Amino acid sequence: MINYLLDGSHWTGPDGIPTLLVQHLMYTFAALAVAAVIAIPLGLYIGHTGRGSVVVAGLANSLRALPTIGLLILLVLIIAPSFPNKLAYLIPSLIVLVLLAIPPILTNTYAGVRAVDQAAVDAARGMGFRSMRILTEVEIPCALPLMLSGIRSAVLQIVSTATVAAYISLGGLGRLLIDGKAQSDYGQMAAGAVLVSLIALVFDLGIGALTARVVSPGITRRDRKKKSEKPAATEQRTAVPEPAPI
């Protein structure tokens, strides 16, 4: 694996590691953006109004059981004939990536909004806040830690699923794993595996740092106090347990 990574020829050209890395990141950001645009408003609406939470929880759970690779292959076979060559693999892959990123963001957003202290919402209403202002100035800031933890799960899910999608000819670092397997080149496979794990780790730490920055100190301080009283803070119990990234 070290030899593969140290070989200069693997770092240039259209199949070079930098190209694959950029592709992988582009898929990740594109899928995350689409998923967030769908899931965050929907989650906020459900959390704010309390409507439809049962349906969403059920749907999110059944999506979890869907075998990603089966879904990818099925979509490629259905969609591929109606698109020109390159898009034929890109479109179904992106659809699956978005589909898998929606449940964690959605469930955590609405769980976050639901878990907001009712007294804080009532206080805001008593101060004359309208529904919209309660949402943007009370509920979202309070729900932010859980929302970000949902985004974190979604990103990890996308990074790993994008790797799997290399099987259906998607670019990205998964190429090293799939091509390495085809060529019985274990060094190449291991290099791909390490690089993908590193990306996942960087995203994980990055979102952790982001959470520490953007979450209101009032919320984190309260959390810290609770933690010193009891090992498991309430925030942990309300967090939606996420399955391992595919």
Add this chain to the structure above:
Amino acid sequence: MNFEWLGRQSDRIMDLVGWHVLLSLIPLVIGLVVALPIGWVAYRSRRLHPYVVGTAGLLYTIPSLALFVLLPPILGTKILDPMNIIVALTVYTVALLVRVVADALDSVPPETVLAATAMGYRPYQTLLKVQLPVGVPVICAGLRVAVVSNVSLVSLGALLGIPQIGSLFTQGFQLRFYTPIIAGIALCLVLALILDLLIMLANRLLTPWTPKVTTS
């Protein structure tokens, strides 16, 4: 759907389903056995709790296909060995359940523990006869997530050529043939549903004192 093909392949498909069940359930059982003591340590020690939960979270960030590939040199197995999948999924199951077990023990009301102590239970008796049984619903909720995700993760083994239901997907892709793919997806969903229901049932049987309406 080509049902005639399914009929002809039924023996092989049953074989693949059997492998799939084994590869999903063995890690679940080993994972639970390993996670119980580690979760207990995290629950007991306030100082170790963040480290244990943090390490579990870190293991969780490794994409599964990457873990399948990285394990062979560590375990001394071949890349085609189903053992890689068993170990990888055990790692994920432990990572998920450690926190669940700690939360489960924590969910036991302190009055209940005090009552057990007052009745003369020793700490280990309280743990085995009071805290663990009372924590069963929380543990089962974690097991349900773990088993459903295991069923879906096992199918990735097909990319490395390890036979289970996922083999139907790669076969369908190579042949441009819908039948095995749709059958495979349906089998995965049904399998996940059955295992999920079994855990719910076990939960019901293990906690006869909970009112029936509250199961979520």
